[in-house]
Amino acid sequence: MSASDNKIVNQENKNSADIITWREYEALRNEMRREFRTNDDELKSTVDEIKQTLDATNVTVTGLSDQMTDIQRNIADMRLAIENLTVLQQQQQEDDDDPELEDDAHNARGAPRGHRPRGWVPLGRNGRGQDEEDGLGKPKFSIPKFEGGADVEEYLTWELKIEKLWSLHPHYSEDRKIKLASSEFDGYALRWWDSLVRNLDEDGAQPIRTWRAMKEAMTSRFVPTNYMRNIFDKLTLLRQGVKTVDEYYMEMEMLMQRGRVRESLEMTMQRFLNGLKYDVKGIVRHYTYTNMNQLLHHAREAESQLAEEAKVKGRATGAGRFTPRSFYSAGAFDALHSLLYSA
Template identity: 45%
Template sequence: MKIPSFQGRSDPEAYLEWEKKMEFVFDCYNYSEIKKVKLAVIEFSDYAITWWDQLVINRRRNRERPIDTWEEMKVVMRKRFVPSYYYRELYKKLQGLRQGSRSVEDYYKEMEIAMIRANVEEDREATMARFLLGLNREIHDKVEMQHYVEMEDMVHMAIKVEQQLKRGSGIRSGHNSSSTSWKPSHTKPFDKSQMSKPEPKPVTTSHVPQGKTEASTSRNRDIKCFKCQGRGHIASQCPNRQVMVLRDNGEIVTETRIPTPTKCRHWRMLARRNI
């Protein structure tokens, strides 16, 4: 059987674990006390072997009796590797221990280890109340409704409730993801012919009263054109391209060419004098 090694780290939990393993080994064999000490020292390494060697030298120098029993060796090693405040920290940890993000099983294991290392001896009902108080609210409310005789029954019920809550949350999340991730298998291609064409705007006609139309036509008849001497239009709107010139003797002369603007004004002035 292999003897566990000890490096002498400044970790009280590591030392307590090594000490417990050594006691398990010693329970398997009928070793004498001095042999237990020697077997434990054989597996010392790193700082532990240096510390033990110096301890033996100091005891010889001070003419003290050598350590020759396992119980005496545990006292000396606990004094060195387990600080005095360690047990106070364990008690404080037990008072404020809560499940939090841990599982029910991990939470119970941590509570049990802390109680064992702190040498806590309490009634079974007190331990059950301590465990129930640290559970998460949704698990605590369901576990509290049942009656328990043993601590293990309460732990198993809490684990079962936790598994049911996980299954319920998994079903809800799966249902939500399936409903949101659904998409149609196919979509119709875009058809430009289905686009709505803009309707033509209706042509609005302005309605002019009949009386106004007749008055405007009567006034147009009185208008006289100075180019063709006709009526119903002005010279700029004259359809006749011939130019008629009224001379001083009253004779009217027509020309086919288009006169310049200067001559037109002159002829208009002559025509106005004769009229």
């Protein structure tokens, strides 16, 4: 056999070696399926582990969120407790600084058994008067009533009276001011205040803790916004006109109070000066003044000066005037008539 024949035989043997039988194919296929199943099971196991890890992470995050909520709630409770303690401390300090309470307590302790001196106040557990323990006490003045009608002036007058009372009792705490003021609400005002307090509590909002906050809430309800605009317009256009200096100043002051105008002294004096009559203003400009009282005094003097000058001018004009009536009333006309016609 030649070399070429050997090469052909070898190639045929190689090709026949590359051909597999059906049984070998099925065995190979089954082996591959087992490998795929094994890999698939491992993949599913890995996915399940990842899901379990994610679930555990979600549980941990949820737990942390709940803990944060609890912590925030505890912080809010602690802040509220601190505020309450601060209010109680302020009230205690006010009672300690009140000489009337000290005198009453001293007299009560030093009095014989069964004898209560005049003005005696029973002491509570904390050493303060029992009436003081509820934050109200027994004021030595009467709180004006407020019914919450549609009249804006009713509320503004009530607020002005309350502000005056607080200025006379600067040691009152904010809590006591709110309780005293609301204790005299009646009619619609009482229903409105109870509803406001209840709604704030149900909504979890910050309650009204200061007199200023209470005043802002009442102004928002009982004073329309257009009322304030009208007040500002009236104040801007205000002029003395036919009013006296005092009448003009009182109207300006009343409008500023109702409009709650807060401005510098120089602006107020300039506002007053601009609204004066022209002749009054001309005299006042020659004076020197440093406050509103001095300016008002000079305006009164100018008004009196102009009135006196007008009287003098009127008398001078009347003395030099000839009228037939004055001549006739003196009897001169009859005397002249008799003299002329008797001749």
